[in-house]
Amino acid sequence: MARTGRRPAGSGAREKILAAARDAFAARGFGGVTMRQIASIAAVDPALVHHYFGTKDQLFLTVLRSAVDPDRILAQLLAGGVDTLGERIVAEFLRLWEGDAGANASALLRTAATADHIARLVREVIFPDVVDAVMSKCDLDPGEAPLRAAFVASQLAGLAFTRYLVELEPLAAAAADIVIRTVGATVQRYLTGELPSPNP
Template sequence: MARRTGRRPGNPDTREAILAAARAAFAERGFDAASIRAIATAAGVDPALVHHYFGTKEELFRTAMAMPIDPAQLLPGVLAGGPEGVGGRLVRTFLGVWDSPAGTPAVALLRSAVSNEWMARLVREFLVTQVLRRVLDHLDIDPVELPLRGSLVASQLVGLAMMRYVIRLEPVASADPETLVAAIGPTVQRYLTGDLD
């Protein structure tokens, strides 16, 4: 075996066996409880090979879901500006990704989450562990309130994706992104930082 000088595509069958084991483990046990060691055992490979092919557990999770976006790359820019205007920045970034070529696999992922209970669980795990925790790290939100605030934001953004890319209801389907930022940004802002009672 060659020295590890970065991630390698690897044997396609081995890769697919690891990804299948990862999907099963993340869906059954959740992101936190699923270990690289258990995934490697289920796939019949050494844990080091999993890291070698796929990097961190976060990276393996995104690859297993065919998730085209990495919240670790996108969210700090959205959140770094602080609470003011974060709703509009989040909607703008969301539309930037979904309107881009990365949107095609994102729509495919949304479709499969609707038709497949396992994929729904993976999407849920993704939202909670990869998105909401990062929001908590950057915004000063009461941790007790974060789950409700986060799932309300998810309801609006997933609904926006449904109307714009799946159901294609006009004018949301072809509206200029800034029109949607102006209309929906305040909703997301209130869900994150406003009064919900």
């Protein structure tokens, strides 16, 4: 029995909305898409988008999380010793940007640079989520972990900006292997190397 018209809840509408949102955010960025447009692409009532996903911020976060698969990444990161964690983090980061999720990650970074409330989401939700999960497995001094994580984020964000957004050469064309080893050593030092103590 074929169904036509707008879909009621529970008929795969959630997945349709998520797919529509993923494509729309990737193509036009966070600011270029309305909830109503996403509902229209998914052929559902706009109220259903709010019912399943709450606010546009929350929908965007859900899209990002569905693209990134944090459980798989975390398993990958924790598959080896702490002393090779830096390279594995950079390798996963490159895989993310060079795979299907790259367009979403790109949309996020562009948006974070322009929209204060998305910057807040990165700062207060995404960053703590991802990094605390890694940090908690690494047996780091909890007093140092947040600053170490922020230094790691500073290098990874800049790598994404130069290699994927600005496409700065010769970094944009450099072999993944070279990038993983060069930047991996930096990430490793930020995670487990000595940090300077404040000058008296």
